[in-house]
Amino acid sequence: MPDATPAARLRALLARDQLQLMPCCFDALSARLIEQAGFPLTFMSGFAVSAARLALPDTGLITVTEMLDHGRSICQAVDIPVIGDGDTGHGNPANVRRTVEQYAAAGFAGIMIEDQVAPKRCGHTGVKAVVERSEALRRIRAAVEAREAGADLVLVARTDARSAVGLDEALWRLQAFADLGAEVLFLEAPRDEQEMERFCRAVPGWAMANMLEDGLTPWLPPERLAEMGYRLAAYPLSLLSSAVAAMQGALADLQAGRAPQTRVSFGELRRIVGFDDYEAFLDRYTE
Template identity: 35%
Template sequence: MSKTRDFQNLINEPGSFILPGAYDAMSARLIEEIGFKAIYATGAGISNAQLGWADVGLTSLKEVVDIVARMTEVTTKPIVVDGDTGFGNAINVLRTVREFERAGVAAIQMEDQVSPKKCGHFSGKEVISKEEMVGKIKAALDARHDENLAIMARTDALAVNGIEDALDRAHAYSEAGADIIFVEAPTTIDQLQQITHSLKGIPQVINLVEGGRTPLISLKEAEDLGFKIMLCANTVLRSAIKGITDSLRILKEEGSQENLLNLICTWEERQSLFKLNQIKEWEKKYLYSE
């Protein structure tokens, strides 16, 4: 079964699920190893980890495609890619979808921000017109070769124009053919309830950013509210930053690794994650065969 079909089954079967964010092949593989059902290729995480800059639209389509292709190569789980604004207008979206589809993704998220975009929980965002975004969604649907490739439409209008405009856009994006709707950065439980009530019956995303605008809730609470996907886009990246910082601080202050061993994986865990045994099997089969 294809990864696109796997993801369609996920969004259509009963129950909600957590979608953790990966920023490279290693973090994608870890998410699969722990047992999550799908992986999110986070635009913010890729910008942070690969460029060393904040999520303000600095990454190019080619950079993201290359990184996501490495993720799909080493994982069996469906990957949802953060496609930002589609990297341009509706004509650019045609190419964006084809590039991501060739890279092996199962779903593409696009948002209605003005390009260059900003993180959904940053201030100072701007949005394009509803009509322009509808055109982008239609272009995305026409560009895909696999009809199971899911299109996730995100609106950032709540922070810019208020909840009524955000809901109006969400309905328009669903009517245009988007498989999943994502109203970004609600700030209260009442707004969360208003969103799911208004869009009842449509698969929806709640994006939970630690320290962001949306209140942190559990998966059960998200499901009870009516959200299908609980997106935790940068939990993995931020835990990695904390772990690396703590390890480096001990190494710098103490000049020894003795007291940081509990902060790092074992030698065996590292080699297991990166499939050293598989490589050794290939060596025996291909390098040393008679």
């Protein structure tokens, strides 16, 4: 679907009866590596962007302007659909609507909106509070109305109520989000496989799993997630944590007076960032 919008291409991908693996990116380079590895989509992780751009924790410190600036670079660097982390929508329903409109204009294919109180935090670091049901529903309704008014994004509705209140409340909210028009449903931080299976059985729509290494949710192979009924498997910090480990190793090598061993060649790095394409483009203008 070369001429389809990013959202249309994402919906077509999700409509396939199979689990889609979604490594999350933290900048344009990581997004390009995801695309070059053959993955069909990616997610701009708020945790990862806050860490990579600001070296700050995912506790609501990064602004929507910074997320949008980062997101434009990511969306321009790849052709695969990109879902953006919209956090709490950054305010009241008017803010939510504007956030959705801005994410659509930036080139995203989808946006995630959640029900934590502001400032939010990473769902695997001890969420204590979510907004009241009425406020959670207002956020999703505002996002749906923005989508229907022309800001066409796939809406990922997330709840952190499992950690803050309990599983029953989380499932009630997800059902209500689906009823309002959310397309992808995301139960953050279920504690075991039984809770994950109950979520997939109880809630309509496309279910998303969050496979965070060392997180609160068990890390399961794709085959098991597909068996449960998940349509999306996000890997939020796999690339960032691996990149940090590689950089720490390279720094240790340099301190020891040797060239880092775990690295791509200079030629491969030039290819990844587009030197070959750049030279080929200029050759077209050479007499």
